[in-house]
Amino acid sequence: MNKEIVRYIATRFGQLLVVVFVAVSVNFIIPRLLPGDPVQTALARLQTSGGASNVDIQAVSAAYRARYGLDAPIWQQYINYWGDLLTLDLGVSFANFPEKVSTMIGNALPWSVTLLAVATLIAFSVGSLLGARLAWPTAGRGIKSLVPFLMVLTSIPFYLLAIILIYFFAVVLKWFPPAGGVDTTRIMRLDWATTRDILEHAFLPCMAIVLGNVGFWALGMRSQMVNVLGEDYITFAEAKGLHPRRIFVWYGMRNALLAQVTALALSLGSVVSGAVLVEVIFNYPGLGSLLYVAIRGQDYFVIQGVVLMLIVSLAVLLFIVDLLYPLLDPRIRR
Amino acid sequence: MNRFWANLRRNYEQGRISPLLIVGLGILLSVVLFGLIGPFFTDATNAQVGAVRPRRPPGDDYLLGTDSQGRDMWALLIYATPNTLKMGLIAGFIGVGLGTVLGLIAGQFGGWIDAVIRVISDSLLTVPAIAILVIIAGNIDRMSTFVMALVVASLGWMFTARTVRAQVLSIREKAYVEVARVNGEGPLEILFREVMPNIMPYIVASFVGTVSGSILAVIGLEALGLGALEEMTLGNTIYWSQQSSAVLRGYWWWWGPPIVMIALIFIGLFLTSVGFDRFANPRLARR
Amino acid sequence: MAVDMTQKPILVVKDLNVHYDTGKGPAKAVNDVSFSLRPGERLGLIGESGSGKTTMATALMRLTRAPGRIVSGSVELDGQDLLKLSDKDLREVRLRDIALMPQGAMSSLNPVMRLEEQMIDAIVAHVPNLKRPELDARVQQLLKQVGLAPEVARRYPHELSGGMKQRAAMAIATSLSPKVIVADEPTSALDVVVQRQVMQTLGRLQDGLGAAVVLIGHDMGLIAQFADTVGVMYAGKIVEIGPVRQMIEAPKHPYTKLLVESLPGIEVKQALVGIPGLPPPLVNLPAGCSFDPRCPFAFDRCRSETPQLQEVAPSQAAACHLYPGLSELPPLPARAGRELNA
Numbered sequence: 001m002n003k004e005i006v007r008y009i010a011t012r013f014g015q016l017l018v019v020v021f022v023a024v025s026v027n028f029i030i031p032r033l034l035p036g037d038p039v040q041t042a043l044a045r046l047q048t049s050g051g052a053s054n055v056d057i058q059a060v061s062a063a064y065r066a067r068y069g070l071d072a073p074i075w076q077q078y079i080n081y082w083g084d085l086l087t088l089d090l091g092v093s094f095a096n097f098p099e100k101v102s103t104m105i106g107n108a109l110p111w112s113v114t115l116l117a118v119a120t121l122i123a124f125s126v127g128s129l130l131g132a133r134l135a136w137p138t139a140g141r142g143i144k145s146l147v148p149f150l151m152v153l154t155s156i157p158f159y160l161l162a163i164i165l166i167y168f169f170a171v172v173l174k175w176f177p178p179a180g181g182v183d184t185t186r187i188m189r190l191d192w193a194t195t196r197d198i199l200e201h202a203f204l205p206c207m208a209i210v211l212g213n214v215g216f217w218a219l220g221m222r223s224q225m226v227n228v229l230g231e232d233y234i235t236f237a238e239a240k241g242l243h244p245r246r247i248f249v250w251y252g253m254r255n256a257l258l259a260q261v262t263a264l265a266l267s268l269g270s271v272v273s274g275a276v277l278v279e280v281i282f283n284y285p286g287l288g289s290l291l292y293v294a295i296r297g298q299d300y301f302v303i304q305g306v307v308l309m310l311i312v313s314l315a316v317l318l319f320i321v322d323l324l325y326p327l328l329d330p331r332i333r334r
Numbered sequence: 335m336n337r338f339w340a341n342l343r344r345n346y347e348q349g350r351i352s353p354l355l356i357v358g359l360g361i362l363l364s365v366v367l368f369g370l371i372g373p374f375f376t377d378a379t380n381a382q383v384g385a386v387r388p389r390r391p392p393g394d395d396y397l398l399g400t401d402s403q404g405r406d407m408w409a410l411l412i413y414a415t416p417n418t419l420k421m422g423l424i425a426g427f428i429g430v431g432l433g434t435v436l437g438l439i440a441g442q443f444g445g446w447i448d449a450v451i452r453v454i455s456d457s458l459l460t461v462p463a464i465a466i467l468v469i470i471a472g473n474i475d476r477m478s479t480f481v482m483a484l485v486v487a488s489l490g491w492m493f494t495a496r497t498v499r500a501q502v503l504s505i506r507e508k509a510y511v512e513v514a515r516v517n518g519e520g521p522l523e524i525l526f527r528e529v530m531p532n533i534m535p536y537i538v539a540s541f542v543g544t545v546s547g548s549i550l551a552v553i554g555l556e557a558l559g560l561g562a563l564e565e566m567t568l569g570n571t572i573y574w575s576q577q578s579s580a581v582l583r584g585y586w587w588w589w590g591p592p593i594v595m596i597a598l599i600f601i602g603l604f605l606t607s608v609g610f611d612r613f614a615n616p617r618l619a620r621r
Numbered sequence: 622m623a624v625d626m627t628q629k630p631i632l633v634v635k636d637l638n639v640h641y642d643t644g645k646g647p648a649k650a651v652n653d654v655s656f657s658l659r660p661g662e663r664l665g666l667i668g669e670s671g672s673g674k675t676t677m678a679t680a681l682m683r684l685t686r687a688p689g690r691i692v693s694g695s696v697e698l699d700g701q702d703l704l705k706l707s708d709k710d711l712r713e714v715r716l717r718d719i720a721l722m723p724q725g726a727m728s729s730l731n732p733v734m735r736l737e738e739q740m741i742d743a744i745v746a747h748v749p750n751l752k753r754p755e756l757d758a759r760v761q762q763l764l765k766q767v768g769l770a771p772e773v774a775r776r777y778p779h780e781l782s783g784g785m786k787q788r789a790a791m792a793i794a795t796s797l798s799p800k801v802i803v804a805d806e807p808t809s810a811l812d813v814v815v816q817r818q819v820m821q822t823l824g825r826l827q828d829g830l831g832a833a834v835v836l837i838g839h840d841m842g843l844i845a846q847f848a849d850t851v852g853v854m855y856a857g858k859i860v861e862i863g864p865v866r867q868m869i870e871a872p873k874h875p876y877t878k879l880l881v882e883s884l885p886g887i888e889v890k891q892a893l894v895g896i897p898g899l900p901p902p903l904v905n906l907p908a909g910c911s912f913d914p915r916c917p918f919a920f921d922r923c924r925s926e927t928p929q930l931q932e933v934a935p936s937q938a939a940a941c942h943l944y945p946g947l948s949e950l951p952p953l954p955a956r957a958g959r960e961l962n963a
Contacts, residue, residue, distance in 0.1 A: 018453065018457060019456075019457045019460050019461070022453075022454070022457040022458075023457065023461050023466075026466060027466075027469065151601070151604060151605070152597070152601055154604070155597060155600035155601040155603075155604045156593070156596070156597045156600065157550055157553065157554070157596070157600070159554070159557060160553075160572070160593045160596060160597070163572070163581055163589055163593065164593065166581050166582075167581050167584075167586060171581060171582060171584060172584075178581070178582060231728065232723060232724075232725055232728040232729045233728060233729050233730055233731045233732070235679070235684055235686070235723070235729070236721065236723050236729035236730070236790070237731070238684055238715070239682055239684055239715055239716065239720070239721035239723070240715065240716045240742075240743040240746065240793065241711075241712040241713060241714070241715035241716040241717065241743070241746050241747060242712070242742060242743065242746050243712065243746065246742070246746075250731075250734070250742075251731050251734075254731075254733050254734075255731070255732065255733055258733075266459075269459070269460060269461060269462050269463060270462075270463070270547075270550075272462040272464075273462045273463050273464035273465075273551075273554065274554075276462070276464050277464070277554050277557060277558070280557070280558060281557075281576070291468065292558060295468065295558060295559065295560065296559065303468070303469065304469070307465040307466070307468060307469055310462050310464075310465040311461050311462065311465055314460065314461065314462050315460060315461075318460055328733070329733065330732070330733060330777045330779070331732060331777070331779045
C-alpha cells in the first residue's frame with residue numbers, strides 16, 4: 001500500500017475523529033448550558049408528567065449524581081463523559097430502569113442500518129439509472145414526462161410520503177401492515193415465516209425513503225450526464241467509431257457517477273434525518289422510534305445516547321464514502 | 335417602471351427567466367396569498383380545539399371537514415400556513431444573514447479565523463440535523479414559533495457560509511478588486527462596494543435553499559411533538575393527527591390538506607431555486 | 622514531399638455547407654466549400670478564429686454537434702459519401718479509414734480510463750476477434766511509433782504531460798492505418814518546442830502510412846512548414862488554395878498576401894503589422910465578397926457580387942474579382958504599424 005493512499009486514509013480518518021469530537025462536545029454542552037441540573041430537570045419532568053412512577057426518584061437522582069459526578073466541576077464532567085463513552089457506558093434508561101442505554105441502542109441499530117442501507121442503495125441505483133436513461137439523446141416524450149413527476153415527488157419530505165403510503169397501502173388496500181418491524185406476537189426465529197414477516201413490515205418504510213429520494217438522484221444524474229456528454233472526450237470517442245452504448249456507459253455514465261457519489265455524501269445527513277422520522281411514523285423498531293419514545297418520556301440518557309449514535313454513524317458512513325471515491329476517480333489517487 | 339418591464343421581457347426572451355421560475359414563484363405567491371388573505375375571511379376561533387363538531391368528513395358545512403378534536407380544518411389550514419411560512423422565512427433570514435457574515439469574514443480575513451469557521455461549519459454539515467435539533471428543542475421549556483425558527487437557523491447557516499466564502503475568495507482574485515485596492519479602498523469598503531454586489535445572486539439562491547431546509551426541519555421537529563404545541567402550524571397539525579391515529583382511522587382530511595400545502599410550498603421553492611439558477615447563471619439558459 | 626498529382630483523389634469535398642442555428646438565424650460557418658485531397662498529400666487549412674475551420678474538421682467525419690448542422694454537400698472518401706452513410710457504416714469508416722487528431726488532446730482522453738484501455742477499445746470496435754496479447758503488442762507498437770515509453774500504456778491521462786497526451790491521441794488516430802488523418806489544431810495548446818516534436822512525429826507517421834492529412838490551424842508558419850498544399854479560409858469560404866511555396870512567394874488573394882506579410886521575419890527587423898478590422902459575423906453575411914470591408918484593393922464589384930474560385934496560376938485558385946484581370950497583386954499600400962526601436 002503506497003504512501004499516498006495511507007496518507008489519504010489517515011487524513012479522512014482524522015476528519016472523522018474531528019467531527020465526532022465536535023459533535024460529542026456539542027452533545028455534552030447544550031443541555032448543560034441551560035439552567036438547572038439536567039438529570040434533576042429530567043427527573044422532575046418525569047415526575048410531573050407521571051412517568052416511571054414506580055421508581056424512587058430520590059434514590060435514582062442521588063445515584064446518578066454520585067455516579068456521574070454531576071456535582072463535580074464542568075471540565076471534570078467532560079472528562080468523565082469521554083471516559084464513559086470510551087467504555088461504551090451510555091447511561092441507563094429512566095423509563096426502563098435499569099436497562100442500559102447501550103443495550104437498547106444495540107437492539108435498535110440493526111433495524112435502522114438495514115432499512116437505511118437497503119433503501120439508499122435502491123434509491124441511488126434506480127435513480128441514477130433512471131437519470132441516465134432520461135439523458136439518453138433519443139429519450140422519448142413518454143420517458144421525459146417523468147421529469148415533472150419526479151420533481152414533485154422529490155419535493156415532498158419522506159415522512160409525509162410515509163403517511164400517504166400507509167393510508168393507501170395499509171389502510172385502504174390492506175396489502176401491508178401499517179406499523180412495526182415485525183408482528184408483535186411472533187417469536188423471532190431464523191425461518192422463512194419470520195423473514196417474510198420482517199420483509200412485509202419493512203416494505204412500506206423502505207418505499208417511503210426510496211420514493212422520497214429517487215427523484216433527487218434521477219434529476220441529479222440527468223444533469224450530470226448532460227454536462228458530461230458535452231465534453232471533448234465524448235467527441236473523440238465518437239471519432240474512434242465506438243458503439244453509442246459503449247460511449248454512453250463507459251465514457252458518459254462512468255464520469256457522471258463521480259459527481260453523483262459526491263452528492264450522495266453531501267446528502268447523507270438529510271437522508272438519515274428523514275429516515276429517522278419515517279421510522280417514527282411507522283413505529284419501526286429502529287433508532288428513530290427509540291429516540292421518539294425517549295423524547296416523549298423525557299428519558300434523558302437515551303436521547304443523548306441515540307443522538308450520539310446517529311452522529312457517529314453518519315460520520316462513519318461519510319468516511320466509507322470518502323474511501324470509495326478514490327476507487328472511482330483515478331485523479332484523486334495521488 | 336417601464337424599463338423594468340422591458341428588462342423583464344428581454345430576460346424572458348433570452349431564456350434567462352424560465353417557465354420553471356415563473357411556475358415556482360406563482361405557486362409560492364398563491365400559498366402566501368392564501369395565508370395572508372384567508373384570515374380576513376375566516377374566523378380564527380373555528381380553528382381552536384372544540385370549536386365545531388368533531389370528525390366530520392369534508393362536506394357542505396365544513397369545506398375540509400373537521401378533526402377529532404373539533405377543529406375546522408379549513409380554518410386551521412388558513413391559519414397554520416402563514417405560521418409555518420413565517421418560521422421558514424425567519425429561519426431563512428437569520429441563517430442566511432449569519433452565514434453571509436461568517437462567510438465574508440472567513441473569506442476576507444483568512445488565517446485562523448477562516449480555519450475555525452471552516453472546521454465548525456464542515457463538522458456541523460456532516461451531522462444529521464435532526465439529531466442536534468432534537469436535543470436543543472427537547473431542552474427548551476417554553477417553545478414558540480420564533481424560538482423554533484431560531485433553533486432551526488442555528489444549523490442553517492453553514493451552506494450559505496461555505497458558498498459565500500468560496501465566492502469571496504474567487505472574487506478577491508479578480509482584477510477589479512485589485513484596482514479598488516490600489517485606489518486606496520479599505521477592506522470594509524471593498525467588501526461592500528465590490529464584493530457584495532457580485533455575490534448577491536448566490537445569497538439569494540442560498541436563501542431559497544435555506545428557507546426550504548428550515549421549513550423541512552421545522553415540520554420534522556413538529557411532527558415529533560417538539561414544536562410550539564399551542565400554535566397552529568402545519569407540522570403540529572400532522573402531529574395531532576398522528577396522536578389521534580388519524581391515518582389508521584381513515585380521517586384523510588386531517589393529514590391530507592396539510593401535506594398538500596406542504597408539498598406545494600416545497601415544490602414552489604424547488605422550482606424557484608432551479609429557475610433562479612438559470613437566471614443567475616445565463617450559461618444554463620440556452621438548453 | 623512529392624505528391625503524385627495524377628492519382629485519383631482519396632478525399633473529395635464538394636459544396637459543403639454547415640450552419641449553426643442561432644437565435645438570429647443560421648450562421649454559415651462552412652459556406653460552399655470544395656477541395657480534394659490525393660493520397661499522401663498534406664493539405665493545410667488556415668484561418669482566423671471564426672473562419673469555420675474547426676467546424677470543417679468535425680464535419681468531415683460527421684461529428685458535427687447541435688446547434689451545428691450539415692446542410693448540404695458531400696464528403697467522398699474513396700468514392701463513398703460519408704454524409705450519406707448509415708450510422709453503423711459510418712462507425713466502421715471512422716478511425717479505420719479516416720481518423721481525427723483532436724484539438725485539445727488534454728480533454729479528449731477519458732479521464733477515468735487507462736490509456737491502453739482507450740487504445741484497445743478503439744481497435745476492438747473495428748477488429749473484434751483479436752486476443753489480449755495481440756492487442757497489448759499492438760498498443761506497444763503504436764506507443765513506440767509516437768515516441769512514448771511502454772509504461773505509458775498503464776497510465777491515466779492526468780498523469781501525462783500535454784505533449785504526451787497529444788502523442789497518445791496520435792497513436793490512437795493511426796492505430797488502424799487510416800487513409801486520411803484530420804488534424805484539428807493539434808498543437809495549439811503546446812509550447813513551441815513540443816509543437817515541433819509533435820509535428821515531426823505526425824509527419825513521420827503519415828509518411829509511414831502513406832495517409833493524406835488535412836491539417837487545420839491558424840499558425841501560418843507552422844502550416845507552411847508542414848503542408849504541400851495550403852487553403853486559406855475566410856468567413857466560411859476557401860478564398861485561395863494552392864501549392865505552399867507558390868502561395869507564400871506569390872499570393873494572389875489580398876487576404877493571403879496580408880497573412881503572409883504579417884509573419885514576422887528573423888532576418889529583417891520591421892514593425893509588426895496585423896490586418897485591421899474583424900471578420901464578419903457569420904449570421905448575416907453581406908452580399909458580395911466577405912473580405913471587402915478590410916480589403917485594400919476593394920472596388921465596387923466586390924460589394925455586390927460574391928467572387929468564385931478561379932485558377933490564377935498553375936494548380937492555384939483564388940476567389941477574387943481582381944482576376945483574371947491582373948497577373949499578380951500590386952504591392953500593399955503603406956499601413957500603420959507599431960515601429961520597433963531601430
